[in-house]
Amino acid sequence: MTLPALFVSHGAPTLVIDDVPAHDFLKTLPSLLPEPPRAILMISAHWETPVPSVSTVEYPDTIHDFGGFPEALYRLQYPAPGAPALAARVVELLAVAGISAATSASRGLDHGAWVPLMLAWPDAKIPVTQLAVQTQLGAVHHYALGRALAPLRDEGVLIIGSGSFTHDLSEFRKTRLQMNSPEPGWVTGFADWMDDAILGGRTDDLLDYRRLAPEAVHNHPTEEHLLPLHVALGAGGQGRRIHRSTTFGILRMDAYAFE
Template sequence: MTQPALFIAHGAPTLAIENNEYTAFLRRLGQEILSKPKAIVLFSAHWDSPIQFVTSDQVHDTIHDFYGFPDELYEISYPAPGSPELTARIEALFKDGNLAYKTITGRGLDHGAWIVLREMFPACDVPVVALSVDARRTPAEQYAIGKMLMALREENVLVIGSGGLVHNLRMLERSGDSPSSWAVDFDKWIEEQLANWDLRQLFEYVKRAPHAREAVPSYAPEHFAPLLYAMGASDNDRNASKLHQEYEFGNLSLNCWMFGSKS
């Protein structure tokens, strides 16, 4: 079975205790839209490192890497199993691609990972290998790393990039019924490039996209990076489908893109 690659916005940590349109979509995504994968490779915006890390745990701890939220959030546990076998496969692919990496145990899954996985696979029965992103790399380099994992999709492994295309916490709006026009304009520009798989434009999004500096602020480029990693994993069948789009707090983009298709 061939799995697609996904980019999923993980939103705010409170998503884990909400029951709304987006959480309902994530549940449908895991239980109806997708076929159950053998395992998952997940790049999270909340693991940003110049070293390419790969986890090799039997069972993942749950990291509550946020502060000042309701107590019930800190009580949530998502002890997803790992897959040392898949880790070894990823190591081989990175070696083939001449990518330096480091395999570690004991880190656990950050909220960029477990929040979306918990909604999609609540039984916590799909093995997960977590990978770091590097926001300091160029978009082309991020895409190339994802491309190294392309073969995994044909082995029934789901590749996920978890982040946020418009993720500027300093510009959130607590009131108002309509999303911020600048956020919508940025998302529409991204949609146009994805429809054409225009890598030249996407790799230069900072210069070319409208409102790029508002949507992807200089202090948080790591939230955009997972898009490129996920796209790279679908370089062999370059097509993109938008599965969901909405906004929270005026301009926090909650969207999901599927690259390639399941078969």
């Protein structure tokens, strides 16, 4: 059975303990799948490399790649097994598409990976590996990555792009934002445009979102948190929204299934 490719918004590291709708939604991910995945390929905004890189680690560390958060977060571990065979398959598929890829024998799971995984599969039994993003190469490149990796969906592999539907963290320095702060128009306008383009199958517009979408650069001053969506789009095709919520007013936590 073919699995969808997913895009989820992982928000702040505290999402794993916060009482917010996105936390509750991520717990339901397994129920949205036609069958349990045999392995998971995570594309996280928090691993950036010059060329596509995939982790071959057999027992990936839990990386606490953040500072200034509650001490409880730093004690959390996600001891899922790695997926070196899947990593090799990723390299193979990318090569077929003419995309050279590197491997890492040391990369663990950053919070863009383990936070949503801990909520969805807390037993940490499904093998998982990560594929890095290349922020400087933009949306078209990441869509091509997804297209190359699409066969994995027929091989029992769940492809998850983990980022944020909107992500201008500079707003935290400008405004005293609370968990339930109202959503400003520049966030709503961008998110509504993206949703309409996704549901309408407007792939060309999504690849050119930075020029076409309202307030695109405001919502994504840098692209790393949206590019995982383009990987999922390439791997899956037509999208449908499976979650919508907002935290701190400016972080849209939307999620999509592409199938």
